[in-house]
Amino acid sequence: MPEGGIGASVKRKEDFRFLTGRGSYTDDEVRAGQLYAHMLRSPHGHAALGSVDTSKAEAAPGVVCVLTGPDADADGIGGLPCGWGITSKDGTPMVEPKWPVIAQGKVRYVGEIVAAVIAETADQAADAAELIEIDYRTLDAAAVTETAHLDGAAQIHDEAPGNLCFDWDFPGEEAAEAVDAAFEAAAHTARLELVNQRIIPHSMEPRAAVAEYDKGEEKLTLYCTAQAAHAMRLLLGAFVLNQPEHKFRVVAPDVGGGFGSKVAPYAEYAIICWASRKLERPVRWLGQRAECFVTDAHGRDHVTEVELALDADGGFTGLRVNTIANMGAYLSAFAPLIPTFLYATLFAGQYTTPAISCNVKAVFTNTSPVDALRGAGRPEATYLLERVIDEAAQATGIDPVEIRKRNFIADDAFPYQTPVALLYDSGSYERALDIALEKSDWSGFAARRSASEANGKLRGIGIASPIEATGAAPSAIAGQLGARAGLYESAQVRFNATGTVTVFAGTHNHGQGHETTFAQLVTDKLGVPLENVEVVEGDTDRAVMGMGTYGSRSLSVGGSAIDRAMDKIIEKGKKIASHLLEASVDDIEFDSGTFTVSGTDRTIGIGEVAFAAYVPHNYPLEELEPGLDEQAFFDPVNFNFPFASYVCEVEVDPETGSVSVERFTAVDDVGTIVNPMIVEGQVHGGLAHGIGQALMEGAVFDENGQPLTGSLMDYTLPRADTVPSFDLDHTETPCPMNPLGAKGVGEIGAIGAPPAVVNAVVDALRSHGVNHVDMPVTSESVWQAIQSANAS
Amino acid sequence: MTSTVSMTVNGKQVSAECEGRTLLVQYLREKLALTGTHVGCDTSQCGACVVHVDGISVKSCTMLAHQAEGCDVVTIEGLADGDTLHPMQEAFRENHALQCGFCTPGMVMSAIDMVNRHDTLDEKTVRHQLEGNLCRCTGYHNIVKAILAAHPVMKGTA
Numbered sequence: 001m002p003e004g005g006i007g008a009s010v011k012r013k014e015d016f017r018f019l020t021g022r023g024s025y026t027d028d029e030v031r032a033g034q035l036y037a038h039m040l041r042s043p044h045g046h047a048a049l050g051s052v053d054t055s056k057a058e059a060a061p062g063v064v065c066v067l068t069g070p071d072a073d074a075d076g077i078g079g080l081p082c083g084w085g086i087t088s089k090d091g092t093p094m095v096e097p098k099w100p101v102i103a104q105g106k107v108r109y110v111g112e113i114v115a116a117v118i119a120e121t122a123d124q125a126a127d128a129a130e131l132i133e134i135d136y137r138t139l140d141a142a143a144v145t146e147t148a149h150l151d152g153a154a155q156i157h158d159e160a161p162g163n164l165c166f167d168w169d170f171p172g173e174e175a176a177e178a179v180d181a182a183f184e185a186a187a188h189t190a191r192l193e194l195v196n197q198r199i200i201p202h203s204m205e206p207r208a209a210v211a212e213y214d215k216g217e218e219k220l221t222l223y224c225t226a227q228a229a230h231a232m233r234l235l236l237g238a239f240v241l242n243q244p245e246h247k248f249r250v251v252a253p254d255v256g257g258g259f260g261s262k263v264a265p266y267a268e269y270a271i272i273c274w275a276s277r278k279l280e281r282p283v284r285w286l287g288q289r290a291e292c293f294v295t296d297a298h299g300r301d302h303v304t305e306v307e308l309a310l311d312a313d314g315g316f317t318g319l320r321v322n323t324i325a326n327m328g329a330y331l332s333a334f335a336p337l338i339p340t341f342l343y344a345t346l347f348a349g350q351y352t353t354p355a356i357s358c359n360v361k362a363v364f365t366n367t368s369p370v371d372a373l374r375g376a377g378r379p380e381a382t383y384l385l386e387r388v389i390d391e392a393a394q395a396t397g398i399d400p401v402e403i404r405k406r407n408f409i410a411d412d413a414f415p416y417q418t419p420v421a422l423l424y425d426s427g428s429y430e431r432a433l434d435i436a437l438e439k440s441d442w443s444g445f446a447a448r449r450s451a452s453e454a455n456g457k458l459r460g461i462g463i464a465s466p467i468e469a470t471g472a473a474p475s476a477i478a479g480q481l482g483a484r485a486g487l488y489e490s491a492q493v494r495f496n497a498t499g500t501v502t503v504f505a506g507t508h509n510h511g512q513g514h515e516t517t518f519a520q521l522v523t524d525k526l527g528v529p530l531e532n533v534e535v536v537e538g539d540t541d542r543a544v545m546g547m548g549t550y551g552s553r554s555l556s557v558g559g560s561a562i563d564r565a566m567d568k569i570i571e572k573g574k575k576i577a578s579h580l581l582e583a584s585v586d587d588i589e590f591d592s593g594t595f596t597v598s599g600t601d602r603t604i605g606i607g608e609v610a611f612a613a614y615v616p617h618n619y620p621l622e623e624l625e626p627g628l629d630e631q632a633f634f635d636p637v638n639f640n641f642p643f644a645s646y647v648c649e650v651e652v653d654p655e656t657g658s659v660s661v662e663r664f665t666a667v668d669d670v671g672t673i674v675n676p677m678i679v680e681g682q683v684h685g686g687l688a689h690g691i692g693q694a695l696m697e698g699a700v701f702d703e704n705g706q707p708l709t710g711s712l713m714d715y716t717l718p719r720a721d722t723v724p725s726f727d728l729d730h731t732e733t734p735c736p737m738n739p740l741g742a743k744g745v746g747e748i749g750a751i752g753a754p755p756a757v758v759n760a761v762v763d764a765l766r767s768h769g770v771n772h773v774d775m776p777v778t779s780e781s782v783w784q785a786i787q788s789a790n791a792s
Numbered sequence: 793m794t795s796t797v798s799m800t801v802n803g804k805q806v807s808a809e810c811e812g813r814t815l816l817v818q819y820l821r822e823k824l825a826l827t828g829t830h831v832g833c834d835t836s837q838c839g840a841c842v843v844h845v846d847g848i849s850v851k852s853c854t855m856l857a858h859q860a861e862g863c864d865v866v867t868i869e870g871l872a873d874g875d876t877l878h879p880m881q882e883a884f885r886e887n888h889a890l891q892c893g894f895c896t897p898g899m900v901m902s903a904i905d906m907v908n909r910h911d912t913l914d915e916k917t918v919r920h921q922l923e924g925n926l927c928r929c930t931g932y933h934n935i936v937k938a939i940l941a942a943h944p945v946m947k948g949t950a
Contacts, residue, residue, distance in 0.1 A: 021828015
């Protein structure tokens with residue numbers, strides 16, 4: 001067996017090109033005769049759009065054309081589609097206003113495109129955009145999450161009275177009554193009002209795209225920063241551009257991070273495709289960071305009231321959640337899914353709470369549209385649950401560790417049906433927490449707190465025990481819940497004649513290490529050396545189909561598709577081997593790259609079998625086609641459920657309010673681990689993302705919808721000196737629902753870290769009478785919390 | 793209005809016509825097709841564009857191409873010797889200090905300069921010195937490890 005199979009921390013195949021400047025990102029694609037697009041954007045949060053006079057811009061040096069909203073209509077360009085529908089509690093469908101690629105009649109957020117200038121150089125396009133004269137009549141805005149649906153708020157869309165997109169109850173009336181009963185009978189209750197603030201994704205590579213239309217072939221090619229090339233092709237081709245799928249190629253080359261923000265189809269991509277088709281020249285667009293700030297889909301932005309009912313022993317008996325979720329000005333592709341089925345289905349957490357109900361009001365505001373961002377709904381759910389549990393620990397006087405342990409779903413209770421639709425397949429929650437407590441030296445905290453106090457500092461410790469549903473999704477269930485697409489994954493495993501293997505996958509690698517991890521699957525199962533396996537992703541002309549990479553689905557869904565394709569390879573290989581070895585196919589065994597006639601020493605390697613398949617001189621042609629090239633689709637029967645326990649320790653300076661994360665221990669269970677090095681890297685990144693949300697990140701708009709955090713000088717990202725080193729461990733409970741036993745890993749850190757950090761900060765501040773601080777927990781907010789607690 | 797700018801890049805003498813407003817990073821990417829140097833922001837915050845100019849790390853988005861006239865510039869493409877990686881590149885690979893790879897060129901260039909400037913390095917110093925380089929994937933954990941691992945190799949004390 002070659003080295004580098006499942007379980008090996010092999011170094012990444014993709015690293016050499018990234019480390020030597022040979023990566024090939026979208027903006028590195030250069031096309032002969034290319035033009036440059038510059039998007040002129042609304043500076044207003046809400047304004048009526050009067051005349052848009054482009055005449056001076058059209059006459060400016062180098063300008064080839066200027067496109068406006070009416071041009072889009074004239075050329076049959078559609079609005080940006082939404083991929084998920086939600087039904088309100090009164091049975092009506094969500095309100096889904098048209099999202100034109102260029103504003104028509106009105107602008108509804110700062111950054112909305114009002115005109116696109118196409119010119120010979122980027123500078124000429126930008127210079128000409130300044131010559132466009134626009135008659136704006138500013139309108140009152142509704143930019144605040146809590147108040148956008150109240151009487152008197154400015155109306156954003158005519159078809160959405162009260163700016164309400166949907167008003168959703170889950171699971172339903174019966175559950176709500178059960179929760180009411182639980183509260184009536186409760187011995188204790190805990191309640192918090194929480195803000196899960198809006199954050200901005202910030203992959204380090206700005207969004208970018210290059211479009212090229214070949215009139216002779218009637219074929220459009222779009223290179224773009226995408227996490228899901230096939231989905232991008234489907235959504236842009238079918239709904240916006242009317243470009244048939246077989247005449248539309250989308251390529252997502254190397255992509256510099258995604259975090260959810262590169263899933264949705266964006267207006268800029270549609271515009272440059274349209275322009276390229278119109279002008280018959282390649283057109284490119286590169287987002288400036290300032291544009292990314294207002295146009296990359298934002299994440300979170302919930303205002304929530306959460307209440308937990310408990311019995312006299314601290315058992316959770318009911319959970320009630322009321323949330324207002326900000327959608328932004330329009331519905332981005334998966335926005336409605338996030339505060340609904342990715343959110344409320346996680347309210348059971350790792351616990352046995354029997355009665356759970358929630359109401360979610362989704363509102364339109366004059367802010368940038370919101371969509372998936374690392375965790376997407378699950379961080380919001382985990383945050384409110386893990387925070388209210390700490391509050392319940394206070395209310396009952398039970399230790400935060402003990403109260404969690406009393407309510408964990410027991411190891412022998414799986415499969416476990418939660419009251420919020422999900423059926424958990426496996427778990428061992430107390431064990432993960434115990435390891436985290438041990439590794440974090442939980443019992444030694446008192447001494448460390450005393451040492452901090454001796455230095456005039458406050459010290460706090462916090463736990464979070466997150467769970468997540470990853471591996472979207474069972475298509476049939478997703479369809480019932482409103483998905484407008486399937487959610488399988490597909491893969492093709494092709495032996496080449498000389499025994500090397502090419503894997504074509506529908507997922508996309510933008511940092512996750514698929515080129516290495518997926519190759520390890522092949523090495524492990526087919527015995528082909530790692531260096532002889534190539535993984536191809538992100539090209540609709542090469543991978544047959546795919547739904548892409550998001551929601552921590554690539555290994556458990558895409559990897560399983562590769563595994564199924566390899567099963568087919570082995571099955572066909574056995575037939576070929578049986579012919580070559582002159583034995584019955586039933587007697588052929590396969591292991592570690594070798595076919596053997598059972599009970600004999602007659603063997604043949606899979607490389608020779610592949611060669612025979614492509615050079616079929618001695619081959620059962622009457623029974624079997626030549627070639628060794630198989631495709632498989634995998635549609636999981638259920639989600640999978642990674643879980644973790646995190647312990648965070650912070651020090652707070654009561655004089656300045658500054659918070660530093662001193663220790664962070666993370667024990668994750670992501671099922672079978674293919675490459676431990678890569679898995680640890682995914683956890684590190686998720687934790688830093690979560691610490692960023694907890695302590696520093698926050699998108700701020702004023703009441704007119706004007707973004708106040710519009711650059712990296714106003715919006716704080718975690719830097720090397722604001723996050724700690726992480727202490728990681730793991731348990732490994734294989735998922736029984738896919739052939740690899742794999743679960744997702746990319747998001748759990750970002751899901752679990754925020755409540756762990758905030759629980760630690762609140763623990764530090766309790767001695768000052770503080771029981772909650774909203775994120776981001778900045779030095780200012782901590783200082784204010786201490787002052788107001790002192791004042792009262 | 794363009795004029796010729798000449799400099800040495802990765803040991804080769806180069807010259808190209810560019811406008812007065814052309815940034816060094818644009819000169820490298822667009823005139824020389826050295827696309828390993830990346831642009832990640834517009835406020836000199838992210839550090840994806842760091843190169844060495846006369847041996848010192850510089851954010852190439854904050855320098856005009858004309859200011860580099862006659863200078864000796866090294867980019868990420870100029871570090872490895874054929875298939876043999878520079879010790880800092882090797883340490884990044886060995887320690888999984890990169891994921892999507894976009895911040896990596898700037899990180900590596902900054903890290904080399906950091907090692908050059910310090911006889912000794914500890915975690916706190918590395919973290920502080922990395923303030924000018926943003927990474928969204930790694931949580932910095934393995935980047936810090938890689939730099940600490942490369943230091944003795946580059947200093948010949950390993």
